[in-house]
Amino acid sequence: LEDVVTYPLVPGIKYDVHTHTTLSPATFELLAKFSSYEGFIRVRARSDGGCGAQMIGSDGRVFRNITETAYDAAARLADMDRYRVTVQVISPTPAMIPDYVDTEDHAVEICRILNDDNASTVAKFPERFIALGALPMRFPSAAIKEMERIKALGMRGIEINSNIQGMDLDDPRLFDIFAAAAENNMAVFVHPWAGFMSPGDVALRARMNERLRWRPWLVGMPMETALAFDSMYGGRVHERLPNLRVLYAHGGGAFPALLGRLAHGRYCRPDLFPDAPKLNHYETILQAQVYTDALTHDPFALRMLVNELGSRRVAMGSDYPYPLGEIDPFDSKSLCDPQGNTCPYPERKGIYPGHMIEHLPTTVPERRLALAHFNWLARSNADGPRRLPLFKPFELDNMLFGAAKCWLGLDRP
Numbered sequence: 001l002e003d004v005v006t007y008p009l010v011p012g013i014k015y016d017v018h019t020h021t022t023l024s025p026a027t028f029e030l031l032a033k034f035s036s037y038e039g040f041i042r043v044r045a046r047s048d049g050g051c052g053a054q055m056i057g058s059d060g061r062v063f064r065n066i067t068e069t070a071y072d073a074a075a076r077l078a079d080m081d082r083y084r085v086t087v088q089v090i091s092p093t094p095a096m097i098p099d100y101v102d103t104e105d106h107a108v109e110i111c112r113i114l115n116d117d118n119a120s121t122v123a124k125f126p127e128r129f130i131a132l133g134a135l136p137m138r139f140p141s142a143a144i145k146e147m148e149r150i151k152a153l154g155m156r157g158i159e160i161n162s163n164i165q166g167m168d169l170d171d172p173r174l175f176d177i178f179a180a181a182a183e184n185n186m187a188v189f190v191h192p193w194a195g196f197m198s199p200g201d202v203a204l205r206a207r208m209n210e211r212l213r214w215r216p217w218l219v220g221m222p223m224e225t226a227l228a229f230d231s232m233y234g235g236r237v238h239e240r241l242p243n244l245r246v247l248y249a250h251g252g253g254a255f256p257a258l259l260g261r262l263a264h265g266r267y268c269r270p271d272l273f274p275d276a277p278k279l280n281h282y283e284t285i286l287q288a289q290v291y292t293d294a295l296t297h298d299p300f301a302l303r304m305l306v307n308e309l310g311s312r313r314v315a316m317g318s319d320y321p322y323p324l325g326e327i328d329p330f331d332s333k334s335l336c337d338p339q340g341n342t343c344p345y346p347e348r349k350g351i352y353p354g355h356m357i358e359h360l361p362t363t364v365p366e367r368r369l370a371l372a373h374f375n376w377l378a379r380s381n382a383d384g385p386r387r388l389p390l391f392k393p394f395e396l397d398n399m400l401f402g403a404a405k406c407w408l409g410l411d412r413p
């Protein structure tokens with residue numbers, strides 16, 4: 001097993017651009033006054049006395065069990081050392097961004113609590129963490145003020161959800177925030193949340209029930225990210241702010257696979273695009289600062305993503321510490337997860353942040369070796385045996401080291 005699960009020594013600063021934090025259980029009482037907001041999430045110690053903590057919704061139900069890696073920097077550093085991640089870009093867990101809070105003072109206060117927490121982690125370990133902040137997006141002047149405050153604290157960008165309480169990202173109320181981000185050299189991380197994941201419509205809500213094959217996360221999230229890109233492109237935010245550096249989560253969700261359809265649709269029915277950007281989708285991606293993380297879970301999908309965007313725009317992101325990311329939920333010894341499920345693969349997956357990129361083949365002989373690391377992949381398609389796509393060494397370099405620096409503007413003041 002261990003010869004398949006290896007953590008190669010990576011020669012360079014390996015960035016993980018997509019990781020999340022929560023507040024620590026010590027804040028449970030501090031946040032009590034916000035618990036009347038539907039959607040509000042607090043973190044408390046586990047009621048059964050077990051290790052870790054629980055994220056608790058405003059209805060008092062457990063939203064998610066978490067381990068201390070979600071809120072304790074020392075626990076994160078141990079994992080980072082193990083997986084040879086040099087720098088984690090930390091951002092709040094999207095569900096904790098207070099888009100649903102309709103009182104400005106409260107939205108500002110919650111963002112400040114989230115941001116101060118991550119800023120203090122960076123202050124303690126400035127070589128190992130870079131932080132992105134949350135903003136009260138529904139209150140643009142307060143949002144810009146908070147952006148300036150977190151920039152002064154050393155943050156390199158902001159994390160926003162794919163829609164802001166139903167508002168598309170090209171809503172004119174949000175434009176000044178994006179313009180301020182571009183002006184302040186602050187990167188933007190667009191993460192799917194709400195929208196199609198938790199629709200208001202009763203029938204649609206039943207279809208997006210998380211007990212139905214985890215649909216909000218597996219299908220709703222990529223749809224949300226595609227809608228976010230469609231807003232930012234079609235609403236001409238990318239066109240008007242070509243220096244705004246925006247990274248879309250989860251390999252861009254569905255949008256990279258839809259680029260041809262989006263461009264062709266615009267070509268077919270120009271009457272439906274009266275205010276379309278001058279450039280098409282591909283030209284916009286090239287000429288504006290559009291990035292994604294590499295979190296596709298499939299080498300063929302990653303090859304497509306790199307073909308569409310170029311490896312300079314694709315940065316390794318693992319969704320640490322959550323199990324849907326590039327971290328194996330199954331314990332290496334017991335092969336069980338915290339829920340008691342056993343790993344369904346006879347040969348364990350053994351994935352870790354950067355796993356996909358670090359094992360992609362760059363030469364024909366490497367393909368066989370790479371397949372051992374991607375043992376869960378189907379070896380054939382309808383045409384017969386298939387071979388892993390080849391990547392060039394510079395493409396792997398960009399995804400592990402280069403793209404993150406460009407997106408975060410680390411090459412700029």
Ligand SMILES: [Zn+2]
Pocket residue numbers: 018020191249319
């Ligand atoms: Zn995430």
